[in-house]
Amino acid sequence: MKNSPSEIGIDHMALYVPGPYLSLDDLAAARGVDPNKYSVGIGIRETAIATPAEDVVVLAANAGQRVLKEAGVSPDDVGLLVVGTESAEDKSKPTATHVHELLDIGKSCRVYDVVHACAGATYGVLNAIDWLHNSTHKYALVIASDIARYGKNEAGEPTQGAGAVAMLLSRQPRLIGLNEISTFSKNVYDFWKPLDQKYPLVDGIYSARCYAEAAEACFAGQDLQENAAYIYHTPYPKLVQQTHMQVARMIAGDVDIKNHFKDKVGPSLQLAARIGNIYTGSMWLALMSFLEANLSEPAEDSDGCYLFSYGSGCGAALLRGRLSPAWKEQVGLFGAEATLDARTRLAFDEYETLMDIYENPESISADDLAATTVNGSFRYLGTEKNKRRYGAA
Ligand code: HMG
Numbered sequence: 001m002k003n004s005p006s007e008i009g010i011d012h013m014a015l016y017v018p019g020p021y022l023s024l025d026d027l028a029a030a031r032g033v034d035p036n037k038y039s040v041g042i043g044i045r046e047t048a049i050a051t052p053a054e055d056v057v058v059l060a061a062n063a064g065q066r067v068l069k070e071a072g073v074s075p076d077d078v079g080l081l082v083v084g085t086e087s088a089e090d091k092s093k094p095t096a097t098h099v100h101e102l103l104d105i106g107k108s109c110r111v112y113d114v115v116h117a118c119a120g121a122t123y124g125v126l127n128a129i130d131w132l133h134n135s136t137h138k139y140a141l142v143i144a145s146d147i148a149r150y151g152k153n154e155a156g157e158p159t160q161g162a163g164a165v166a167m168l169l170s171r172q173p174r175l176i177g178l179n180e181i182s183t184f185s186k187n188v189y190d191f192w193k194p195l196d197q198k199y200p201l202v203d204g205i206y207s208a209r210c211y212a213e214a215a216e217a218c219f220a221g222q223d224l225q226e227n228a229a230y231i232y233h234t235p236y237p238k239l240v241q242q243t244h245m246q247v248a249r250m251i252a253g254d255v256d257i258k259n260h261f262k263d264k265v266g267p268s269l270q271l272a273a274r275i276g277n278i279y280t281g282s283m284w285l286a287l288m289s290f291l292e293a294n295l296s297e298p299a300e301d302s303d304g305c306y307l308f309s310y311g312s313g314c315g316a317a318l319l320r321g322r323l324s325p326a327w328k329e330q331v332g333l334f335g336a337e338a339t340l341d342a343r344t345r346l347a348f349d350e351y352e353t354l355m356d357i358y359e360n361p362e363s364i365s366a367d368d369l370a371a372t373t374v375n376g377s378f379r380y381l382g383t384e385k386n387k388r389r390y391g392a393a
Pocket of ligand 1: 034036037038040041042086116117118119155156157158159190191202203204205207208211233235236238239277279310311312
C-alpha cells in the first residue's frame with residue numbers, strides 16, 4: 001500500500017542515543033540474577049545510559065539537529081515544534097523552548113511540550129498532522145525525548161533507557177503517511193510519577209495487563225492485513241511478543257502466529273533490545289528498527305504498518321502507516337545500528353556512579369561536568385541562579 005500524494009506524515013526521522021551503555025549481563029551478575037531472565041524473559045541485552053551532560057533537552061536538540069540536516073530542511077521552514085517527554089527538568093517551562101533556541105528555529109514557530117507518559121510524542125504527531133491540514137508552513141518537528149530510570153535494584157532496572165527520536169512531518173512525506181484509526185483511554189494507576197518522587201511508582205504486572213487491554217481495544221474491529229508490519233510501544237520486547245500473540249488472532253484467515261511475529265514484528269525490536277525503554281520515543285524507535293532491518297529486502301509494494309502507541313495512566317492510539325515510494329532513501333540515512341555499535345560499554349561501578357549523580361546532581365563538580373563527553377553537538381552546561389544552561393558540546 002503506497003502513500004497517495006495528499007497524505008500527511010513523516011518526511012524523515014533521526015535517533016540520538018547517549019554514548020555509554022550498560023550490558024545487562026553485567027547488571028545480572030551484579031544483582032545475582034540469571035542473565036537469561038533479562039535477555040530472554042524480558043528481551044533486553046543493553047540499555048543506554050545518559051551522562052550528567054545529557055538531559056531531555058540535550059537528547060532532543062541533538063536528534064532535532066540531525067533530522068533537519070539529513071532532510072536538508074532549514075529551521076526557518078519549521079512552523080510547529082512539539083517535544084513529547086515525561087522526564088522534563090521543569091514543571092512549567094517547556095523543554096521545547098530550549099530546543100527551539102538551540103536549533104535556531106524562527107520566532108513565528110508554535111512551541112510546546114506534550115505530556116502523556118509514553119504516548120506524549122504520538123499525541124504530538126497527531127496534533128502536527130491536524131495542524132499541517134490548515135497551516136501554510138511546510139514542516140512540523142516533533143521530538144520524543146526521555147530518560148527512563150527506575151532506580152537500583154528495582155524490577156524495572158533492566159528496562160531503563162535513554163534516547164530521542166526526532167520526526168519531521170510534512171505534506172507529501174518522503175518516508176511514511178500516517179493516520180489514526182482507533183483510540184483508547186481509561187483512568188488507571190499502572191505507572192505514575194508523583195511530583196515529590198525521584199523514580200516512577202509501578203505496578204508492573206498490572207501495567208502489562210493495562211497495556212494488553214488497550215491493545216485489544218485498539219485492534220478489535222479493524223480489518224487487519226496479514227502482510228502489514230505490526231509496530232508496538234516497546235517497554236520491553238517480551239511484552240510486545242506476548243501482546244502480538246493475542247493481536248495476531250484477530251487477523252482473518254489461517255495465520256501462522258509464530259512466523260508472523262518473526263517476520264512482521266521481530267525486526268522492530270532489535271534497537272529496543274540494545275537501548276531499553278525510551279518512553280515517548282519507544283514506538284517510533286520500533287518503527288525505525290523495522291524499516292532499517294528491512295532495508296536490504298526488495299522494495300516491493302507492502303501493506304505498510306500498524307503502529308500501537310501506549311502511555312500509562314492510560315491512553316493508547318492505533319495508527320496506520322503507508323510507506324512512501326522513496327522510503328528506502330530516507331531509511332538509508334538512519335545508521336541506527338552503526339550508532340549503537342560505536343558506543344562505550346560502562347563498567348558496572350561507572351553505571352552505579354552515574355545513578356548516584358542522578359540522585360544527587362550537586363555531587364558532580366563543575367570540572368567533571370565540563371569534562372563529560374557527549375555524543376552530539378549540544379550539551380548541558382550547568383545551572384546558574386536556578387536556570388539550566390545549554391550550549392555547544
Ligand atoms: P519482574 O519482577 O522481573 O518479572 O518484573 P518476572 O519475575 O515475572 O520476570 C519477567 C519474565 O522473565 C517472566 O516471563 C519470567 O518467566 C521470565 P513471562 O512470565 O512474562 O513470560 N524469566 C526468565 N526467562 C528466562 N530465563 C530465566 C528467567 N527468569 C524469569 N532464568 C516487569 C518485570 C516488566 C514487571 C518489570 O521490569 C517492570 O516493572 N517494568 C516497568 C513497567 C513496564 O515496563 N510495564 C510495561 C507496561 S506499561 C508501559 O508500557 C508504559 C511505560 O512504558 C511507561 C509510560 O507509559 O510512561 C512503562
